[in-house]
Amino acid sequence: MSFSIIFDNWKLFLEGFVVTIQLVPLALFFGFFMALPLSVMRASSNPFLKWPTYSFTYFFRGTPLLVQVYLFYYGLAQFSIVKETILWSFFKDAYKVGLLSFSLNTAAYTTEIFRGAIERLPLGQIEAAKACGMGPLTRLRRIILPIALRKSIPSYGNEVIFMLHGSSICSLITIIDITGAARIVNSRYYGPVEAFFTAGVIYLCLTFCIVGIFKQLEKKFLSHIRR
Amino acid sequence: MKRQFKLLFLVMILGASFVSNGWAGSKKSADKVRIGVEGAYPPFSEVGKDGKMKGFDIDISYALCKEMGAECTLVKQDWDGIIPALLAKKYDAIIASMSITEKRKKKVAFTIKYYITPAKFVRKKGSGIEITKAGMKGKSVGVQSATIHDNYITGVYGKDVTIKRYGKQDEAYLDMKAGRIDLLLADSIALDDGFLKKPGGDAYEFVGPDLTEKKYFGEGAGIAIRKEDTELAGRFNKAIKAIRANGTYDKIQKKYFKFDIYGK
């Protein structure tokens, strides 16, 4: 086993690293802001709000991310409506398609996390807000979302890690992320153990960072309800 | 404490019995050969509607095995892991249109070639792209990752073009059709049968010369074997010569091509 093939290709791994740490936060950002309204809709009792969001989360949580990425990347390019209109300037770019599928995927999971937190909100809190004369929007903004989001921190931390790991799939649609770099090194220099071991260690470090960040967040926002 | 150990014990027995069933040990015997093939490289190797492998490489594999009197099993493996998996002994030989190059020879041994065909570029009709450094500047070229075509485009035009590397040749075709790439570089036969002659392929055409530069394109397609398996390489060499001589090769070749792909 020789790790010299890794050192000789450190630039490739660095490029891959940059792609991963750009793609994942961007997808999480879009996913988060899609999930906020979606989770409120999903938790509502109005069937016209509830069922469309439920179908959305059911599809994206019920199928593998890999299949979604392929469906968006190769699947949609089959149609002239995508290929010959303004849409193509978006779908032409593998990076943007990857970002789109990752964002929708994490939006679906995040929606369910937030919805769970909203539904578990103690009824008394909402009643108290009503009694104070708050309107529905104010209640949402000042009571429901702040409490629900805080309670979601631990499960959202898991989702962030899942997204980091899921992002390795973009290496299958010509994007060179950390896994993509490892695959190139493996296929060119035939050192699978060295290549994937290195990738694994990088992901492990990133995972530890995320765990650390969320520990701090929990400390800051959840210490008042800790037993 | 005691309870936990009992549980552990039970679980270990269960685990051990399962593992011992799962690991099928098989002793290496001379007349059993496992061959690594690809499956996404028409007309040389592809998966048919019935889920079975077909194509020139597949037919050649079976013909060679018959000639050697060996019992063969085909093992499917994606291209970018095809040599690592040979080295890891997942199979004993690769019959997947692999070109014999100096770089690969450092890791594996090759038999004599079993065919040779030139590489070529494909462009969209009317795009007017010329195969020169100036004509290709800023264009994107799709190749299969870790192939001779990848090495050539990286080595010769690497600074002028954007290279898109795909795991499977079929995926590069899909992206050419989608318009995500401007040029394809691959084996001329594979491009002709797998892309240009397929529905919708008539909107594309070959461009530029036949590429055969030995430094990049090697000496034709051979069978890759682990370096220590010299005996197997000898048997394959003999079998290639035999099916060339007894007409089996020509019969297979006629199924797929109108001309002789064996070369000189």
Add this chain to the structure above:
Amino acid sequence: MFNFLHGYGPSLLEGAFITVTLSVVSLLIATILGLITATMKLSKVRSLEIIGGIYTTVIRGIPDLVMMLLIFFGGQVLVNRVVQELGYDGYIDINPFIAGSMTIGLIYGAYLAETFRGAFLAVPVGQAEAAKACGMDSWTIFSRIMFPQMTRHALPSFGNNWLVLVKSTALVSVIGLEDVVRMSDLAGGSTHKPFNFWVACALIYLAITSVSNFIQSRLEDRYNVGHREEGR
């Protein structure tokens, strides 16, 4: 329908069958590994706790895809070396199905270990003590008292892990197993109609998910008898 799939329908179904069998076998391996690891972590033997801890942390920190590629290639090299050291002239052939189910089992064993550990801790100590006082031996305590109650606590998380596991079998297509994803990929490549096959593939996964959800909710109902409010 058949035109939509250009005659590749049957091979897609064969792929789906592989996906399901692979998932079930992987779940079995994961359950066994999960139980072993949970036991190690609960054992109060320091070295066992540490080993269990390293296993769950490392596995859960690395993407499935990378893990799969590493084990598929690296695992074989390792096995070859061990076999050679033992003086056995030959190789141990690990086919993709076994490699795939071992890998997925290894990954999800780490997740299930946490599920089982949590479930074990969720059963009040008094229950086991009371059973002991009634004169039950330790096996009876486990099978009659602990197991049914652990199951109730473990079911929701176990079900979730199953669903995630099924989806992660999609990645075995990368190591050459002919599951539903690989069949869709190949069929889409051959026919140049990838959309049709990826939609079909997604529907097959949705069907598996829906059936699993149904079974899970039935099981939860059964094990929640007597705990209606709490279980919901």
